[in-house]
Amino acid sequence: MVTTMNRVVATGLQHYFLPMNGSLPGWRLTLIVASLLAIQPLQAQTDEIQVYTGELETPGKANLTVHANYTPDGRTVAGFPGAVVPQGSLNGAFEWAYGVTHWFEAGTYLPVYTLTRDQKLELDGVKLRALFAVPHAETRSFFYGVNFELSFNSKHWDESRYGGEIRPIVGTRAGPWDLIVNPILDTSFDGFSRLDFAPSLRLAYNRSPAFALAVEHYADFGQIGHLDSRAKQEHNLFAVADYARKLFDVEAGIGFGLTAASDKLVLKTIVSHTF
Secondary structure (H helix, E strand, O other): OEOEOOEOOOOOOOOOOOOOOOOOOHHHHHHHHHHHHOOOOOOOOOOOOOOOOOOOOOEOOEEEEEEEEEEEEOOOOOOOOOOOOOOOOEEEEEEEEEEOOOOEEEEEEEEEEEEOOOOOEEEEEEEEEEEEEOOOHHHOOEEEEEEEEEEEEOOOOOOOOEEEEEEEEEEEEEOOEEEEEEOOEEEOOOOHHHOEEOOEEEEEEEEEOOEEEEEEEEEEOEEOOEEOOHHHOEEEEEEEEEEEOOOOEEEEEEEEEOOOOOOOEEEEEEEEEEO
């Protein structure tokens, strides 16, 4: 997973077998091969559209965050045979977290889910995560951390049954403004050169301690050993609003695809509660 945005990546290319009997004209073979090479890789969906800020749950406290992402206008072809078609689907996760120390938070995504455009509920898998960050990042002018994830995927969610994520967190704060970058690397444990580079960025204006407006950018450049061309990359720009209450926090955003490989319109909500 792509994520994007915290992503799960899968190729949409399939194997083709051509009769090589010597009677096939050279120009026709060239045309077929060129057509196949021109096919753009199709990306799977993501369960979490979020920039990590380095904030940790209070030690000894538990938290539940519910992610929900709806694609009203997106890709109409599955990323691989049997995969979920993005357009008209709702996907997300129930994210459970526990503050272990002032610098370490443990969590799990259970379940990761999809409600398909055919109104079929799919269980997409489960993820484990470990988030490390400088204590009290929300009060610092410069802050940093790193998040590690291990995922176990259903066959319809990712062609790889196992996946992982390394998400560095680097941010700076000046007055009411925050700038945070997550240069994410996703892996299916199939080699360093096949690490997928899917960075995200957030620029936020904190109008008050309880309300913020932000612009977020999510990208997927493909494998670091062979980056995708511009047309094949995913780039999504989100307008986001955050609102904090005593019992819950809510984030809502609307995202627009900037490339042909991106879903044109995505809506996201994130609701969290600390127990």
